[in-house]
Amino acid sequence: MVTQLGTYDDSLDFGSLNLAKSVGICLGSRLERLQGKKVIFSDEERSLVPIDGWGTRSSPYCATTITTIAPLMENTIIASVDSSSIQVAETEEGALYGVKCGIALAFGGHSLMHFKIGPILFYLTEEAAKDSKLDSRLAKLVLLDGDYAKRLLRVRVERVVQTELSAHLVGSVLLVDGSLRSSIFEDQDNSMAKIAENCTLYRNKLVGISKSTKFKILDRISAPLAKVPSPAFIEVGMVIKSLVRNSIGSNLLVKFERSSPVLRADVVGNCEESLGRILGNDSVARGYPETLRLAHHISTFTATEVTCLKSHILTKYDVTELATEDIRRTLLSSISV
């Protein structure tokens, strides 16, 4: 083809490139295997699961012992903790992050109260990292990657609150959003292990509930649980422990209501009793403890709060706001990508 600028080399023929073969050397595309499979299309921003599960095919790893959970009506405080963090601003030297934490308490089947902590601002710079007790490699990591920084702040704030609750409550259930795992971001004084230890010491139960899991195998294991017409759980410790090293407590798949989603749960203490106390003292609507839901809602940043934080920074710290542009939008033009 002749263009105004001249001709290009006809030998450059993308059609003859065998991309499948090239990638297939390390990883086959195996599209023939897709034939007849059940599929859900993915959305990067949401975690989607099939409403009726993947079907009845059970995993060979599947533990067959299903334990039903009976609500334990003995009055117990259920304390749920959740937190969130956002990056609010950037400077030449670092970034400014906001953290919020929510604690919701229920007792005897009713909401007791909730605590909203924050927003609290943290300014992370190289200098701040140097002055901190953070491991130098970890410090570099959080300075380089905002997502790690947010996670560090969230984990640290959450752990402090959880430690406090675990040492102050007696005979209660401490509910945590997510699995019970030691994190590289936690400090030793407020580690998950320390929290679990406190819970044992003060006869508290520690339960971590994950809304979703990245272990696909658990979906298949959960198949028999979906058929049970009452709240129930199955032990999946063998599977989890083979995949994760730093997990704490017993690993379960749990269903709180007849036709609610199956959730992954980690429990420190007697599993049946812990889950029974949750059922007896917290409302479990749509298969998720209400206190945990409330803690999530009060810990998330609202658009108004973000605006307020920015306004606070502008007025309080005498900073100058620079004009910004969306670099992707500028480079890729107005078609949203």
Add this chain to the structure above:
Amino acid sequence: MQILSKTGNELALLALKSDLASKGDYLLIEDEKSKRKMIVQVFDEEYLSSQALLEDIVKDEVVNASSNENLHDPLNIGILSRMIRDARIFKAKIRAAVNQYGKLSSDITWLPSRVDSRVRLLGISELCGFLGRSGVLPIPVGKSASKGSEEDFEIYAEDLDGRLNIITGKKESGKSHLSKMLVKTLIKHGAFVVVFDLNNEYSGLAWNKDGSPSDVQKKIMILEPGKGLRFSLRYCGKAAISDMLKNALDMPAASLREFFRIWDWLENKQSLGIDAIGNAINTWNINELVRDALVSRYHVIQASGLFADNEEACFQFENAINHNNGLAIIINMGRVGPTVRRMIVEIVLSKLVDLLEQGKIHPIFLFAEEAHLYIRDTYWEDIITRMRHFGIYTTFITNQPDAIGDGVYRQVDNIFLFNFTNDSDLDKISRVSLADNDTIRSIVRTLPQRYCLAIGKVVCDLPIVIKVAQSEVLTLGETKKFFKKSA
């Protein structure tokens, strides 16, 4: 306050709860760079609303309803959040501009800077300074209804002089109260006022609330048909009587001709009088049907008590007006029927025009309450055009804006608008009034009792909300009720 946007001649201003301004208030936008100023008037107020904000509010409400909240907010972000939730948008109409030399200008084609502009409440005295409002005969009507600062507000009698005014608003919104205030002050300034008083309430002007005589008591003349309001046929003249018979008593042309033959005959005999006309009708050689028509009208005229033969006992406008410095002639029509009301109005207006034409009396201010009840349709035009040139300056007071024709509204110089909530009334007013539709609809709908929106010459064509002052005079004309309120 901060300028947000402009659409047409409307500005949207962002304000916090602490920014004191309310509907009707004037704001001054000072562009510090260009040294120009813009005068805008708030006509509506709404919350700053965004989907995110609404979601936050709903979320908070649900969360707080489900459990007790305990806050640990070290940065006090909650306060800012509450400020945002209470933030509001003032919608304001651009009314005028002030140029670099401090002169009021109608050039509102420029845009004030969003960055360099300062927005502040404009006091009424400052606004009047820009407008150059002045006069020598002030009428204090109350206070400017500004949220920020209440200032005494006065209009000037000169702005009512030679003008057509309308006071309108729903029942018990304060129309008559303002009308009485205007009458009282006009006569204090030496003006002559004729009031068609439908509810016999203006006689209270002669008395203070405590029962003592008011400072204008000697300038109040109360006339009732048969009691003071009594004319001789000769004084009224053929033209006025003709108008009355034709328009108020619907006398056919043939009967009217016979009536005036009798009139001429009696006049030639020097014996024109009400009894003489009665006798003549009975003995006159005419068709019986015409006689019947004349007799029936004669009885109405006689029963009205408006006419007498004794000229010395009869009322003459020129005597009353020319011997006083300021006078309110209050014609009580509350106890007479619609026909007599129409007769009174025909006689009075015809006679006043006649006297003004001859230059025998000073121009007068006419206050007509619910005029549609006694002024015939064809008369309106006459009032607003011909009579105005002779020197009858009318103020209509009504709670039915649709009873006044569009022709009247188009000629009107001043409107005092009290509260209206009815959509059709607001429609009518906003279509024909001197101010824009949005201002009328939004401000008038929410005016409290005794607050009015003044539009027109009295306020130099910039609508101003006025809180009408408390009445000093005796309030009459209240509805008589069966059930009494317990103390």
